[in-house]
Amino acid sequence: MDVWQSILTCLYWATVWLLIGLLCFVLAYLCYIHYTHLKFDHIPGPPRDRYGTLSTGFLFGHGPSIQKSMEDFNLIHEKFLEWSERYGPVVRLNVLHHVSVFVTDPEAVKEFLMSSKYPKDPYTYDLLFTLFGKRFLGRGLLTDTNHRHWYMQRRVMDPSFSHSHLVGFMDVFNEKAEHLMEKFGEMADGETPVGIHSMLNSVTLEVILMVAFGMQLNLLDGAESPFPRAISMTLKGISRYVQNPYMQYMPQHRKFVKEVWDSLELLRSTGRQCIKERKRAVANGEDVPKDILTSILKIAEQEGECDDGLMLDNFVTFFIAGQETTANLIAFIIMELTRQPEIATKLQAEVDEAVGLKRDVTADDIGRLQYMNQVIKETLRLYPPGPGTSRWLSEEMVIEGIKIPGGVSVIFNTYVMGRTVKFFDDPLTFDPERFNLNAPKPYYCYFPFALGPRSCLGQVFAQLEAKVILCKFLQRFHFQLVPGQTYEILDIGTLRPRDGVICTLTARPESSKG
Template structure:
């Protein structure tokens, strides 16, 4: 599933066909290595100073170099095409370049910032959506009543249609609730951080300026203080008439520095999940642990192993 989401993001967001299903590519491994490096450095501030970690640190740097070099190449090729008046896709890469082009003059720092946005979207977009879909399938298979309800909605809205329209997505309200509840219990990006520009007092606690505060969406999403029976999978928490969970539910972070691809990610997950529910039946293979692995993003530790078959009523 990770490979499929990377394929989809590359084509839709950047107009690049990596041909992942036919050829081997270093990109998935490079992304995983970068995320692991991030986690290790957060968990241990002295990680980079330990001599035994040098081989892995070198591997992380090479992975970062591959992604940034590739990103710079794609940006250069697209900018050249735009300057030559060629037809280019109206995708996210084009928008990134157009937004940067609105500046009076592009500095080296501006170019690096544009490349940062590209790499962020490229990395975050494939791993998080794939893992959200895996957790969603896992929970639906464990809750047959919820599965039947969301499947009925998909049947009512989409029926036998091959393509899903934007208007269709707006009518898949319960599926949205299912996906949001999945991210509450399993936020694939389990936290975010902010650097305080000045001293602050929060709940009577003095925090000096310059400190980096880490906020765990995984912890807040599972707290009884904010959600009744927090470990129970209940999509009705996100019913349109239910109270909004302000500041305790932030799978895409909050504020002006929230995830730049959150709308794309939510539509992507909705489309893929709707097509799966439309076309397939799936049941969990017995004996799975349902353990979670943190590699920078959360994923099912042993995967989600299912028996899959075509739905009889969709021939």
């Protein structure tokens, strides 16, 4: 009896001390949150959220408002635009103990993005190292927050993504784009609804796999492939994961998380096998495709920077970003042109003059497409597939007269700045003349591919591919949006047209091929 009494007494006191310890932890955490409020609350920002008469803002900050704005993959950036217009160029955002500063000041954009002094924000980018506990983008180019380590990677990658190197793949761009036009032509009766975005996703995936990894898919011919769904699920997983990194522990989300895990495993296992086989072939002196992977492996070997883990992280990044963002850009252009007939006509006239009825578009042809450049830039202003980036401020700084303490994430958003009247007159009007060669250049308020040393590695690739596809599409077809379609944006980490740009196509009489 004494033994049981002793055990119960021990359990009792263990429970008491556990509860006391837990209470002390909670109190310490609340004190820390209060400290962050004292440290940052001089910065303008929206009131913290309330639930009825109960204030939850002390703990959750603006988290509930942000999460609500992201439901059903809605556009959180419109909320950021609203806050920046109301509270100014420096806006404080609180979520639990974490504070971010949302900045729409061109001088700050210049300072942070054009310098290597400010690393990428580890809170945001370290989050993407894994996806629901499984390695995702790891320490690849997109997510590496260590500048020295990132620079070593970029030095290896840069030559393979230079304009001079990518021009060598114009035959692939033309071949895949021509195949897409043939499929469009089969449905160009003026009545059949054509899912433009879906088919663009297929062709851009075929292009990135062929040009980067020497892999051949035939998605446009109806070949079954798990890759499109895997990419879509992974992107949805990113969006949900950023909202709630702990979803994997919640039973109601188990099915979704398992689908994301399976999709991620498919991408990484495919990359792992591809890299392994190519390294073996290169080492044995076998004939290998002259693609980006071969180029990177050879340069990495020369530089002594051949790390299989990093190669795989970047494989997944290229696989997703190289397909998704280019397809979204072209889809947004076509979507916008359906309500801009004068711009569409002018663009088609330029293509007719520069390319004519030629089957293959050359690099010289693309160099003559000045108005197309303007249309692409204006589309990226209103619909940037990658809307923003963030940097880490380690030391105190003054932005727009406001003291920003060190130890904070600084968020920059090209979507918001591109739609701000302070930087662009009549910002919601689609006007390619903003980017006429004689027009003043936007001063650090336009950065769809970021700026400075960490600007997007794939921007030349994306624009070359987009121009080839657009040339052929405008060369061959008139197009109209199917009634009932909207111009709304879907936010799944990248921005894409919500309704898929469902169009009817009609062949241009002057484009018929002999």
